Amino acid sequence: MTTQARGLHTRVLEALGLAITAGEYPPGSVLRTDDLAQRFEVSRTVVREVVRVLESMHLVASRRRVGVTVRPTEQWNVYDPQVIRWRLAGADRPRQLRSLTVLRSAVEPVAAGLAALNATPEQCRALTEEALGMVATSRGRRLEAYLVHDIAFHRIVLDASGNEMFARLGDVVAEVLTGRTHHHVMFDDPDPAAVTLHVQVAEAVRGRDAVRAEELTRQIALGALRELDVLAPRAEPAPGPGPSRAVPMPHTGP
Amino acid sequence: MTTQARGLHTRVLEALGLAITAGEYPPGSVLRTDDLAQRFEVSRTVVREVVRVLESMHLVASRRRVGVTVRPTEQWNVYDPQVIRWRLAGADRPRQLRSLTVLRSAVEPVAAGLAALNATPEQCRALTEEALGMVATSRGRRLEAYLVHDIAFHRIVLDASGNEMFARLGDVVAEVLTGRTHHHVMFDDPDPAAVTLHVQVAEAVRGRDAVRAEELTRQIALGALRELDVLAPRAEPAPGPGPSRAVPMPHTGP
DNA sequence: CTGTGATGTAAAAGTCATACTTTTTGTTCG
DNA sequence: CGAACAAAAAGTATGACTTTTACATCACAG
Structure with missing residues (x-):
């Protein structure tokens, strides 16, 4: 729908961003640029640019000798319209x-x-x-x-x-x-x-x-x-740690 | 202060992002990757990655045969903490x-x-x-x-x-x-x-x-x-087009 | 035997140079 | 005025090299 073929970079970015926000690579997962280059059949150049962008969205962090690791959800730039789109398309x-x-x-x-x-x-x-x-x-x-x-x-x-x-x-x-x-x-x-x-x-x-x-x-x-x-009735309490918390509506006035 | 030497990429990104948000390259300005590579004394690879990141922040748009053009302010991703920092450091x-x-x-x-x-x-x-x-x-x-x-x-x-x-x-x-x-x-x-x-x-x-x-x-x-x-008394009406508009505080309640 | 610390090695990202492709703009010529 | 053409700049690919750093290994002291 919004996926134009404006270039390899866009295609890979879309695919990876979507996959990460969808939880396909859970936080902590490690990706390697060479692998990605192979998987998407593009050069490392393209992958590196994509990774840099994902990094600027705080979706991943890239560290030497270790690879590209997916960051915990709380750190994502959730105001980035791109990230919002990806997440709205996901689960x-x-x-x-x-x-x-x-x-x-x-x-x-x-x-x-x-x-x-x-x-x-x-x-x-x-x-x-x-x-x-x-x-x-x-x-x-x-x-x-x-x-x-x-x-x-x-x-x-x-x-x-x-x-x-x-x-x-x-x-x-x-x-x-x-x-x-x-x-x-x-x-x-x-x-x-x-x-x-x-x-x-x-x-x-x-x-x-x-x-x-x-x-x-x-x-x-x-x-x-x-x-x-x-x-869209509220889902069960999130499976994370900590006590379950209600998520009520904001004030309805005095 | 926050400018660590974590790599060429970071250095160039910081410099360019700061320059653009400071209005040093006004919207519509055209940059060329080769020029930037020369100016910052880094390879084109590094410049391209930086440009890609700036592009994801909607600070610039990159078009073939034309170059990297600075976008109008209204399109910037002003919720990006990085952009906020740059702008708070500027004029x-x-x-x-x-x-x-x-x-x-x-x-x-x-x-x-x-x-x-x-x-x-x-x-x-x-x-x-x-x-x-x-x-x-x-x-x-x-x-x-x-x-x-x-x-x-x-x-x-x-x-x-x-x-x-x-x-x-x-x-x-x-x-x-x-x-x-x-x-x-x-x-x-x-x-x-x-x-x-x-x-x-x-x-x-x-x-x-x-x-x-x-x-x-x-x-x-x-x-x-x-x-x-x-x-920090309110500045004079913005020099942009359109009638001057007051920017009052939000409601103070009934 | 165990814990601790120095040392070395290799894995992966980071950087660079170069060659080539594709798109797009502007010009020239019919 | 339109179509073909040329050049400019970004996009892509590749290979070689550098730098950082996690991890394993080994020596030594307790």
Whole structure:
């Protein structure tokens, strides 16, 4: 799907990144560049470049006399959109979707509040347009068309916040929305309440009502989280060490 | 300081990454691998690996027959800790500190709320310990010692939230706190109110009071933002296109 | 006999130089 | 104005060499 044949480097990187994030080589595994070169039928040059990139993502560490070792999950650069894509394509998609949705529930409300203060008229217009687009496509199994508007909407909010770190989460949100649509972690038609909320956020932003924009967006995020709980019930406690811990939703307000 | 001589690759990567993020090669600039190899007195192999890494950070794009072009700032992977470090070391540290602090103000309160629900007894203990450490070092120009406790405190909160995305922001927060201390974007002694708030957060987490932990942490974050406003006054409107936009603080609550 | 420390060796990554391929841009010529 | 062509730069492959370092071996002291 996203796998173009843009070069050997890309092909190998994709394959290796996917394999590692999928847990095919568990943390601690050791790879050797010569082996990889043979396995993928490319030169060591290519493998070395790939390894360097994976290293910069903290997926692996390369040490002399020992090889390329897969790092423990906690050290991965999980904000790298590439890593996110790989993990969403893999086995722990549910867990990943939940983490990311919780992140959204923290960031997007604040971003929306800032957007209400900072959005340009053009952004207000675009926001309303996308909200209306969502309304228009919210019925009749038109999930793909709906998704496009949904992504655009959230991207505009994050952009309009005027904060660069928020803006860069646009890709992440896009991956989340795409992931939950394409993997059916979603109802057949979008939740009508959510659609309404989006329209209201657009109104609040246009009306410079930061508090309202923030609160409405919080409702959207919490709704998404609830939906996730229904459609992808929380997995059993992680098999790691330490006492089992609940992973509840963020606050629902006083 | 952090520049070890771990190899040619690291040296060149550091130099180039720093130069690019510092705007020494403005977006659109074209570099050629052969030139770089000459300039840094290393082989093309090394340069290519470095370029590949910079490419994975979306700092540059490499195209045949054209060269390695620096990408526009908006496309950089600003969540990559490496990129953050480079930018904090460069000219737009103030802007960077502000963006990151706003991000903190969104994320940390929610993380603290979750931590109150999820923290292990051991984490509660450690949290209290660090808070007390902050108290102990909060007077007498002991900023370095204070910093250590401050970083540890926030790391524990983010970890204890049980959310992997939050946990990974520990490095970012550490960079922010370190940056503002080392570059004197901070008072001579820590704000006593902030110190007290940290102690109270530790209490709230131990007492499983999520709402209180969240609200107190929000106060900490907003305090940091205010301090930034006092000590590093907002720069003039960015020279980019579009109407000038204010960048106010996130909501201060109803 | 056992634990400890120096020494040596080989395995793997790191580096370099070179030759060759492929893509792409810009120019020239019909 | 379009098509063929030439050159530029990245992409790929290969082989030789260097550097680091884990591990084994061996000597010696307790």
